[in-house]
Amino acid sequence: xxxxxxxxxxxxxxxxxxxxxxxxxxxxxxxxxxxxxxxxxxxxxxxxxxxxxxxxxxxxxxxxxxxxxxxxxxxxxxxxxxxxxxxxxxxxxxxxxxxxxxxxxxxxxxxxxxxxxxxxxxxxxxxxxxxxxxxxxxxxxxxxxxxxxxxxxxxxxxxxxxxxxxxxxxxxxxxxxxxxxxxxxxxxxxxxxxxxxxxxxxxxxxxxxxxxxxxxxxxxxxxxxxxxxxxxxxxxxxxxxxxxxxxxxxxxxxxxxxxxxxxxxxxxxxxxxxxxxxxxxxxxxxxxxxxxxxxxxxxxxxxxxxxxxxxxxxxxxxxxxxxxxxxxxxxxxxxxxxxxxxxxxxxxxxxxxxxxxxxxxxxxxxxxxxxxxxxxxxxxxxxxxxxxxxxxxxxxxxxxxxxxxxxxxxxxxxxxxxxxxxxxxxxxxxxxxxxxxxxxxxxxxxxxxxxxxxxxxxxxxxxxxxxxxxxxxxxxxxxxxxxxxxxxxxxxxx
Amino acid sequence: xxxxxxxxxxxxxxxxxxxxxxxxxxxxxxxxxxxxxxxxxxxxxxxxxxxxxxxxxxxxxxxxxxxxxxxxxxxxxxxxxxxxxxxxxxxxxxxxxxxxxxxxxxxxxxxxxxxxxxxxxxxxxxxxxxxxxxxxxxxxxxxxxxxxxxxxxxxxxxxxxxxx
Numbered sequence: 001x002x003x004x005x006x007x008x009x010x011x012x013x014x015x016x017x018x019x020x021x022x023x024x025x026x027x028x029x030x031x032x033x034x035x036x037x038x039x040x041x042x043x044x045x046x047x048x049x050x051x052x053x054x055x056x057x058x059x060x061x062x063x064x065x066x067x068x069x070x071x072x073x074x075x076x077x078x079x080x081x082x083x084x085x086x087x088x089x090x091x092x093x094x095x096x097x098x099x100x101x102x103x104x105x106x107x108x109x110x111x112x113x114x115x116x117x118x119x120x121x122x123x124x125x126x127x128x129x130x131x132x133x134x135x136x137x138x139x140x141x142x143x144x145x146x147x148x149x150x151x152x153x154x155x156x157x158x159x160x161x162x163x164x165x166x167x168x169x170x171x172x173x174x175x176x177x178x179x180x181x182x183x184x185x186x187x188x189x190x191x192x193x194x195x196x197x198x199x200x201x202x203x204x205x206x207x208x209x210x211x212x213x214x215x216x217x218x219x220x221x222x223x224x225x226x227x228x229x230x231x232x233x234x235x236x237x238x239x240x241x242x243x244x245x246x247x248x249x250x251x252x253x254x255x256x257x258x259x260x261x262x263x264x265x266x267x268x269x270x271x272x273x274x275x276x277x278x279x280x281x282x283x284x285x286x287x288x289x290x291x292x293x294x295x296x297x298x299x300x301x302x303x304x305x306x307x308x309x310x311x312x313x314x315x316x317x318x319x320x321x322x323x324x325x326x327x328x329x330x331x332x333x334x335x336x337x338x339x340x341x342x343x344x345x346x347x348x349x350x351x352x353x354x355x356x357x358x359x360x361x362x363x364x365x366x367x368x369x370x371x372x373x374x375x376x377x378x379x380x381x382x383x384x385x386x387x388x389x390x391x392x393x394x395x396x397x398x399x400x401x402x403x404x405x406x407x408x409x410x411x412x413x414x415x416x417x418x419x420x421x422x423x424x425x426x427x428x429x430x431x432x433x434x435x436x437x438x439x440x441x442x443x444x445x446x447x448x449x450x451x452x453x454x455x456x457x458x459x460x461x462x463x464x465x466x467x468x469x470x471x472x473x474x475x476x477x478x479x480x481x482x483x484x485x486x487x488x489x490x491x492x493x494x
Numbered sequence: 495x496x497x498x499x500x501x502x503x504x505x506x507x508x509x510x511x512x513x514x515x516x517x518x519x520x521x522x523x524x525x526x527x528x529x530x531x532x533x534x535x536x537x538x539x540x541x542x543x544x545x546x547x548x549x550x551x552x553x554x555x556x557x558x559x560x561x562x563x564x565x566x567x568x569x570x571x572x573x574x575x576x577x578x579x580x581x582x583x584x585x586x587x588x589x590x591x592x593x594x595x596x597x598x599x600x601x602x603x604x605x606x607x608x609x610x611x612x613x614x615x616x617x618x619x620x621x622x623x624x625x626x627x628x629x630x631x632x633x634x635x636x637x638x639x640x641x642x643x644x645x646x647x648x649x650x651x652x653x654x655x656x657x658x
Contacts, residue, residue: 003585003590003591006585006591007585010578010581010582010585010591013578014578014582017571017574017575017578018575020567020570020571020574021568021571021572021575023567023571059590059591060590061590061591061592062590062591062592062593062594063589063590063593108567
């Protein structure tokens, strides 16, 4: 019973408000952004440490008794997601200082950015299904703004699709929440889970589960709702692309994992098998999309889809090891994918472009950039000693243990194609004879644009070398997820 | 132009001018009776927004600006800050965040009045709604009214140009 669980949300929200009041003073906004993102890391680590030592943290808004007040609940999974969000925000902010155009920076960019992060953190912290909807809306409305920032033609076109899809998905979300409320007469997730457990064969709960699957599949870019992602993320400004790519879809994945390990666990023969199939199709079709592309940012955008497939595979297997793999994979993906997007931004700062037709051979002039990319890329593909290897290994082992040979085979094939398309980027952009235009910038600028990606690469290496500790954490997280009784007890039994 | 014709209409101007006072008073009354009785900051904010819209229709955008003559971004920001302080405040004082306090205070002339920190939250909401609606209304009002060009005449106004 402490307010710690609310602080990461309140921090982002408060920062956004102060930045809104200071919207004419860009320098002060930058200082606030930097301080707040560092404080966010500290707070989220503190929160996760508290959860690790003394169990799931619960607090209700206004101190109302549990099923009535809006509950904020953070278990290890939420804590981990908040740490990742804070780290990505910090590195993105460092990069944004270098790469955001001045006009956008003056147009309420920072307040909206922090409101979006408040929504992201609230999605991780909330223990109330309707509050989850609210958190999603806070995040999405801010993301509509950020996506259209700059008002270029294609941005508005793709932003409209993004808006339409998410509006439809949000309406279905509301319907699903209403259905669940009608069946269980509660909005508190732990309360709903307890009531669903008392009536395990109820078809309406399974129906609500399927609706939630559609909602989170649309927001998390799963098969068959991933079509909006590659093109819309392609046009997001370089500075915010890492946040979009690594955090926003993962909030959908978080929602999926949360409800399908807590509430909808009583018909897992249907729901989790379906998730496994969806996961397989998502990773396969995503990677096929990626190898057909000929543009740095477009390849990376397609890879987001393919990697979400791996996370869903872990959920679909529905064993402790499978979920641990999924948790590990999410951590790995968020770090590495933002790193890659930062590198694509840093590269296009030199070449003015992300299309391979227009440039090649950066290795000779910018070896630091090229090798940072190479290391991050093979981490994504799953080569040891980087974090990607251990994440994929855990997932594969879980699949083999469960005898799910089909998904194991698919995941191996997809890994191979991932490596192939990462090598393709390296070959086209960095290797070969230098060609294409170069924008001259001084060395300090180059290092400043590169350093956020180096920080993330270092984290990926640390997560790989410290794989044992990370795996221990992931297993503990998965253990909590697989035993909804712990969650329910922490919330209800006070 | 429709708007120009309404602005010249004395009946509209007189009706708006007199009803504005009532509208503002009702807004304040609804704002303060909220929390215990139906009402609150959101509805009061919408009433003020209606006042701004009416003022704009009858007397033009400049007159509408004169209601709450603060730039909307600051209205929004200060409203959020006020509400936020009632959320964070209790947490810093060692209670649950968003926890509100209430009590009864004896005022001269009014007698016993119930006070509540929730009213501060509501005033914040009120400012946010007014700020938002003012942004929306003034943005719409500042759009140039499209006049259909006469036949054979080319229209080259800014608002017609396509965004590239």
